[in-house]
Amino acid sequence: MVTGAPDRRWVVGITGASGAAYGIKLCRELLAGGYVIHLVVTDAGWRVFKEELGWDASRRMETLRHAFGDEPFEEGRLIYHPLNDIGASIASGSFRCEGMVVVPCSMGTLSSIAHGASTNLLTRAADVMLKEGRPLLLVPRETPLHAIHLENMLALARLGVRIIPAMPAFYYGPQTLDDAVAFMVGKVMDSMSVPHNLYRRWGESHE
Template sequence: MVTVTEQDKAEEPRRWVVGITGASGAIYGITLCRQLLTAGFHLHLVVSDAGWRVLKEELGWDVSHRMASLEEAFPGAMAEGAITYHPLNDIGASIASGSFRCEGMAIMPCSMGTLSAIANGASTNLLTRAADVMLKEWRPLLIVPRETPLHAIHLENMLKLARLGVRIIPAMPAFYNGPQTLEDIVHFMVGKVMDGMGIHHNLYKRWGQPNE
């Protein structure tokens, strides 16, 4: 019989799976990745084909050279092994298995198509399969939907997932903290997701926090 000691647990890398899909707001997902790297986590990254399209349209990435784009966006992290990038169709990747150990998964931003697939158990690619694994293994799954307006099917799918314990964190920035820049707004949303992950950060001023 093999037992796992506290030392073994401490030596295991802390892993989060991050998905980026084709909803507007790719900067949210990229910023989340950067913050998790700064906090010392190992990332397993999956980007949908539409997600790559949004990275091109919104951030100007050269998506014809995907690995080079990731290396430029996360200097040193790829070479050092802090990020593991999984192609969308690699359904045999480690994160497709329930035996893969990780803290959980965040999809930021999440398109309505991806949300629908997860809500209805349609594991048609690695991203939706990884989310399905989080559900069946009762691991944290955080979804940041970005769409407006919402119709009844969108809302029903969110409700279905919320009832399964998924944390739904819509991309709805607040303004009580007095954001001055676009970065402030992005940091607020990323901070809310990191709150849901249980990770300490100083990305935004909380309500009642004195001005510095």
């Protein structure tokens, strides 16, 4: 079983904000790049899987195996942690990894992280990243934003958290929804310092 070196291992959280496709695309890209993923999905995140992707939220492991295939699980490259498993490896500061990404990140989860409210495994893992000084990246997807949202983001940004709002660009000429998803995931991977070819960068040829 592959356990993954710390510099090839990421924690990925998926919450109930709209944009489940971002989190799934990121996981697939990381797996394709040889990374090990420790995945946590909130209950609201599972609801969004059902609403946006048509997934069966009542059979969670079976659904994930259908989405990603059996191989990543059997090889230990994709480890799924139940939300309430507060004793999971990623809840400890002794767990070594490259960092954590929450994509998409709901305003409720962002608020919990900003105020140190470790009420479940996802927010506890994020709190661990902060206390251990490891990279934490949040991809909020909400509009419009009120002052509390903005203040929470500012508080986290001042702690060194990367705030990457789900704001697709159009300069590269996206033709499909998949193109827009790929752009956002590419921007997240840029902040993770993970190489990719998901979108055409400004100044690059159209060919």
